[in-house]
Amino acid sequence: xxxxxxxxxxxxxxxxxxxxxxxxxxxxxxxxxxxxxxxxxxxxxxxxxxxxxxxxxxxxxxxxxxxxxxxxxxxxxxxxxxxxxxxxxxxxxxxxxxxxxxxxxxxxxxxxxxxxxxxxxxxxxxxxxxxxxxxxxxxxxxxxxxxxxxxxxxxxxxxxxxxxxxxxxxxxxxxxxxxxxxxxxxxxxxxxxxxxxxxxxxxxxxxxxxxxxxxxxxxxxxxxxxxxxxxxxxxxxxxxxxxxxxxxxxxxxxxxxxxxxxxxxxxxxxxxxxxxxxxxxxxxxxxxxx
Amino acid sequence: xxxxxxxxxxxxxxxxxxxxxxxxxxxxxxxxxxxxxxxxxxxxxxxxxxxxxxxxxxxxxxxxxxxxxxxxxxxxxxxxxxxxxxxxxxxxxxxxxxxxxxxxxxxxxxxxxxxxxxxxxxxxxxxxxxxxxxxxxxxxxxxxxxxxxxxxxxxxxxxx
Numbered sequence: 101x102x103x104x105x106x107x108x109x110x111x112x113x114x115x116x117x118x119x120x121x122x123x124x125x126x127x128x129x130x131x132x133x134x135x136x137x138x139x140x141x142x143x144x145x146x147x148x149x150x151x152x153x154x155x156x157x158x159x160x161x162x163x164x165x166x167x168x169x170x171x172x173x174x175x176x177x178x179x180x181x182x183x184x185x186x187x188x189x190x191x192x193x194x195x196x197x198x199x200x201x202x203x204x205x206x207x208x209x210x211x212x213x214x215x216x217x218x219x220x221x222x223x224x225x226x227x228x229x230x231x232x233x234x235x236x237x238x239x240x241x242x243x244x245x246x247x248x249x250x251x252x253x254x255x256x257x258x259x260x261x262x263x264x265x266x267x268x269x270x271x272x273x274x275x276x277x278x279x280x281x282x283x284x285x286x287x288x289x290x291x292x293x294x295x296x297x298x299x300x301x302x303x304x305x306x307x308x309x310x311x312x313x314x315x316x317x318x319x320x321x322x323x324x325x326x327x328x329x330x331x332x333x334x335x336x337x338x339x340x341x342x343x344x345x346x347x348x349x350x351x352x353x354x355x356x357x358x359x360x361x362x363x364x365x366x367x368x369x370x371x372x373x374x375x376x377x378x379x380x381x382x383x384x385x386x387x388x389x390x
Numbered sequence: 391x392x393x394x395x396x397x398x399x400x401x402x403x404x405x406x407x408x409x410x411x412x413x414x415x416x417x418x419x420x421x422x423x424x425x426x427x428x429x430x431x432x433x434x435x436x437x438x439x440x441x442x443x444x445x446x447x448x449x450x451x452x453x454x455x456x457x458x459x460x461x462x463x464x465x466x467x468x469x470x471x472x473x474x475x476x477x478x479x480x481x482x483x484x485x486x487x488x489x490x491x492x493x494x495x496x497x498x499x500x501x502x503x504x505x506x507x508x509x510x511x512x513x514x515x516x517x518x519x520x521x522x523x524x525x526x527x528x529x530x531x532x533x534x535x536x537x538x539x540x541x542x543x544x545x546x547x548x549x550x
Contacts, residue, residue, distance in 0.1 A: 134453060138454065142433050151411070153458065
């Protein structure tokens with residue numbers, strides 16, 4: 101189908117975009133790549149009265165290493181971020197997540213920040229961002245603020261953003277040398293979205309693991325951190341037994357919903373298996389030549 | 391509903407037009423400019439029939455508004471054979487029966503062109519992975535992969 105009618109506005113800067121959102125009210129949405137929003141509009145599942153295009157705002161376009169972390173501006177395209185050397189150096193779990201998302205032509209147009217702000221609990225980028233950790237920078241007419249990645253996702257397609265605020269960018273925190281990551285997902289067909297995914301990072305300075313992050317996607321209303329699994333990993337040697345125990349703990353108390361793509365029980369099993377495999381991959385990378 | 395003046399370069403020619411905000415780039419090409427080589431399949435970004443190149447990069451023109459393309463350089467399937475002679479890719483698709491009904495073909499051709507431009511020496515595996523962005527329900531993909539590899543070889547020879 102075709103999109104319902106709307107008013108199009110073009111913002112030349114982050115401040116102008118915030119001003120437009122404030123002026124236009126609750127029925128205005130940000131348009132960046134549009135690769136989640138426009139399909140929803142074509143399907144008539146969304147019908148915002150106003151779209152504020154931020155892709156012409158130079159202050160939202162940047163991407164690159166920033167104070168040890170990786171800064172990604174709100175209009176930086178997924179394919180660009182995915183292929184950048186500083187993404188691979190600082191946030192390879194995010195690069196893996198992006199490479200699993202959509203198709204290349206969709207990633208040419210879609211943005212990383214747009215996917216994070218869309219907050220689909222099955223999506224790759226929100227889970228990878230939460231797994232590595234970082235901050236979301238939001239701006240409203242009253243000024244800017246930072247929101248920790250841990251606090252950003254509140255429910256299905258729902259974030260800590262307040263009315264009139266937009267995300268101007270995110271910063272992914274760097275992990276020290278000796279970190280390995282794993283990102284694995286399962287989709288029913290190669291083109292479809294994942295029905296379960298696991299994003300993990302572990303760090304060791306040789307020997308026992310001293311820091312771990314385990315986040316699941318597609319099994320709850322938000323990208324789901326698994327503190328019990330992390331507690332098992334920290335202090336443990338990176339062994340098959342430790343990874344099996346952590347994966348078991350990660351999936352133990354989740355209750356994913358069933359749909360035509362997979363039952364809740366199947367998703368729960370996928371969460372365990374994907375987490376074990378992701379941890380094994382992370383250990384190999386952590387042990388390698390950093 | 392708002393309307394907007396846009397200027398785009400399509401297949402080398404610069405065009406200005408006034409478009410409704412909700413006009414998709416695919417509909418703009420087909421209905422406003424008569425460039426009906428760009429096909430519309432799913433209208434939700436899944437099938438790839440509407441693929442065009444913007445600045446040499448493949449995008450889905452059904453999930454992009456024409457107003458977003460303001461200032462862009464767009465290439466559609468019509469650019470491949472402006473005269474009587476078909477493009478080596480089109481010849482290869484014909485030779486290998488890389489199409490049957492032809493609905494996916496414009497998108498397949500432009501995505502394949504991008505793949506070959508990015509890597510003139512691509513392998514069968516890379517071609518198969520590359521065209522996985524586009525659906526074809528006739529060929530089973532094998533003949534398309536054959537055509538892409540053959541066209542790439544021919545285009546390398548022409549370049550050399």
